[in-house]
Amino acid sequence: MKRLLRLASLSALVALALLGGCDEPEFSDAEKNTIASLALNTLPALKADTTNQYADVPAAAALGSTLFFDVGMSRGGTVSCSTCHKIDRQFQDDLPRAVGVGHTNRRTMPLAGVARDPWFFWDGRRDSLWAQALTPLENPLEQAGNRAAFAHYIKERFGERYERIFGPLPDLSTVPANASPLGTEAEKAAWNAMPARQAEDVNRVFANIGKAIAAFERSIEPGQTRFDRFAIDLATGTKPQGDAAFSPEEILGLKLFIGKANCVTCHNGPRFTDNSFHNTGVPPVKDLPPDRGRVDAVAQVQADPFNCFGKFRDGDESACRELRFMVKDGQQLVRAYKTPSLRGAATRAPYMHAGQFSTLDEVVAHYSKAAPSVEGVSEIHPLELSDRERAALVAFLKTLSE
Amino acid sequence: MLRAARDVISRRGAGLASIWRYILAGLGLAALLVGILTVVYLTAPHSAPGPDTSRSKKTASGLFVASFEPERGVIRQGELQSWLLTLKTSAGAPVEGAAITVSGGMPQHNHGLPTSPQATDYMGAGRYRIDGVKFTMSGWWQLRFAISAAAGSDSVVFNILL
Numbered sequence: 069m070k071r072l073l074r075l076a077s078l079s080a081l082v083a084l085a086l087l088g089g090c091d092e093p094e095f096s097d098a099e100k101n102t103i104a105s106l107a108l109n110t111l112p113a114l115k116a117d118t119t120n121q122y123a124d125v126p127a128a129a130a131l132g133s134t135l136f137f138d139v140g141m142s143r144g145g146t147v148s149c150s151t152c153h154k155i156d157r158q159f160q161d162d163l164p165r166a167v168g169v170g171h172t173n174r175r176t177m178p179l180a181g182v183a184r185d186p187w188f189f190w191d192g193r194r195d196s197l198w199a200q201a202l203t204p205l206e207n208p209l210e211q212a213g214n215r216a217a218f219a220h221y222i223k224e225r226f227g228e229r230y231e232r233i234f235g236p237l238p239d240l241s242t243v244p245a246n247a248s249p250l251g252t253e254a255e256k257a258a259w260n261a262m263p264a265r266q267a268e269d270v271n272r273v274f275a276n277i278g279k280a281i282a283a284f285e286r287s288i289e290p291g292q293t294r295f296d297r298f299a300i301d302l303a304t305g306t307k308p309q310g311d312a313a314f315s316p317e318e319i320l321g322l323k324l325f326i327g328k329a330n331c332v333t334c335h336n337g338p339r340f341t342d343n344s345f346h347n348t349g350v351p352p353v354k355d356l357p358p359d360r361g362r363v364d365a366v367a368q369v370q371a372d373p374f375n376c377f378g379k380f381r382d383g384d385e386s387a388c389r390e391l392r393f394m395v396k397d398g399q400q401l402v403r404a405y406k407t408p409s410l411r412g413a414a415t416r417a418p419y420m421h422a423g424q425f426s427t428l429d430e431v432v433a434h435y436s437k438a439a440p441s442v443e444g445v446s447e448i449h450p451l452e453l454s455d456r457e458r459a460a461l462v463a464f465l466k467t468l469s470e
Numbered sequence: 471m472l473r474a475a476r477d478v479i480s481r482r483g484a485g486l487a488s489i490w491r492y493i494l495a496g497l498g499l500a501a502l503l504v505g506i507l508t509v510v511y512l513t514a515p516h517s518a519p520g521p522d523t524s525r526s527k528k529t530a531s532g533l534f535v536a537s538f539e540p541e542r543g544v545i546r547q548g549e550l551q552s553w554l555l556t557l558k559t560s561a562g563a564p565v566e567g568a569a570i571t572v573s574g575g576m577p578q579h580n581h582g583l584p585t586s587p588q589a590t591d592y593m594g595a596g597r598y599r600i601d602g603v604k605f606t607m608s609g610w611w612q613l614r615f616a617i618s619a620a621a622g623s624d625s626v627v628f629n630i631l632l
């Protein structure tokens with residue numbers, strides 16, 4: 069008789085325990101799927117870049133690496149790609165805004181996984197890695213050079229290496245020492261005086277410089293982090309050991325990241341980016357010229373002679389679908405900037421497209437508060453996160469840097 | 471639980487005095503059932519009454535029947551993909567020579583489409599290739615088609631849940 073009583077009360081207890089969630093697993097199946105989709109082991113192999121036939125040619129990557137670190141690739145011989153993209157600092161410079169020959173208005177972007185981007189720069193004003201590499205070379209605030217001078221420099225310093233990869237250099241004997249359609253008034257005049265054939269020859273050498281640098285940059289890929297080790301263990305049902313185990317605060321941060329805080333909406337996939345552009349109400353920097361983000365970049369990428377539709381693209385036009393189906397107008401482009409990858413972010417302050425925030429706490433506070441944009445419409449909504457929740461998000465973000 | 475049930479059955483007819491025990495056992499079993507049901511409910515994917523996600527429907531004014539399917543059968547988040555929009559009259563005849571424009575976005579996210587898809591090819595039998603479709607995040611997407619053909623102009627909205 070007593071047995072029956074015991075059984076009944078046991079049943080009631082089990083029911084209560086189930087109701088109370090004593091046996092609740094740490095993550096739901098939906099959360100587990102999302103976490104698995106963020107792990108580095110889901111990153112597919114790097115696709116071929118048919119617009120750059122030298123993209124996977126080792127000699128091109130080797131020349132590109134030489135050029136990347138060569139301060140000779142600038143007016144005055146003081147600035148290289150690596151001045152801002154520092155090899156021991158995730159290929160960025162820890163500054164709010166990049167400093168080359170002059171002071172720029174934008175934060176240097178890190179390069180891990182850059183070859184996987186469909187668009188380049190914070191506003192996407194270039195559509196290939198090789199077209200991107202050409203832009204700082206002629207920007208008066210960055211390397212401040214001009215394409216005629218670069219062609220002469222390549223012939224003089226790297227002529228043999230260049231010709232082994234790209235074939236014979238053109239005759240540059242009558243090409244002015246300094247000329248570019250984007251340079252000083254004198255350089256523009258010199259460029260406009262050049263015969264079309266000669267201008268195209270110089271443009272081709274210039275494009276090949278970009279293709280070599282891009283070939284080198286393709287080798288820069290993100291590395292495994294504590295988060296990835298945790299995620300792989302979670303996916304395989306193994307109990308995370310050692311540094312792969314997350315603290316309760318890191319688990320809360322991860323749950324918020326993929327849940328209530330909506331971070332994963334844009335920071336998705338193994339690179340933590342949707343490769344798209346969003347207005348998130350990030351405030352402008354006082355005293356900088358107006359910066360309208362993606363809305364101004366659309367015209368720039370269309371006008372770029374080195375874009376995918378241009379004559380310097382290798383392969384066929386089927387590679388140009390991003391440019392072909394690009395959004396060209398609309399309110400959503402105003403002050404829209406690229407979603408940056410969050411891998412390694414915790415160890416590369418300051419943040420945002422012009423270094424507006426100096427800590428991750430400030431970044432998370434911005435997204436929690438969601439102040440309206442000074443221009444255009446912010447896509448984010450206030451989250452009302454508690455101090456504890458904001459700290460947990462930062463703790464989780466740090467696992468992407470360890 | 472099985473054992474409890476067996477006990478209940480084997481002790482049938484044990485007398486009026488034990489009726490309270492049956493009631494207690496019954497209560498326990500009921501509580502267990504409620505617990506199990508609660509867990510099932512809490513862990514089941516919540517299918518809140520979402521938007522109509524049918525891939526085939528009448529256009530707004532009933533001029534055409536439109537179907538919209540990914541050309542390769544699967545949706546891959548973050549990739550540029552082509553879809554097929556098939557247009558038929560209500561009598562089932564293929565609609566040819568239609569002019570189609572595409573718009574859309576995420577109604578809950580304050581943003582439009584990340585690309586501008588276009589009708590790029592007519593594939594015959596009322597089928598149009600809509601290329602440049604890209605879904606960059608999960609959630610509720612809408613694609614709106616404005617369709618102009620000999621029979622007149624109409625529009626249709628497809629909801630896609632990712």
Ligand SMILES: [Cu+2]
Binds near residue numbers: 333579607609
């Ligand atoms: Cu969205």
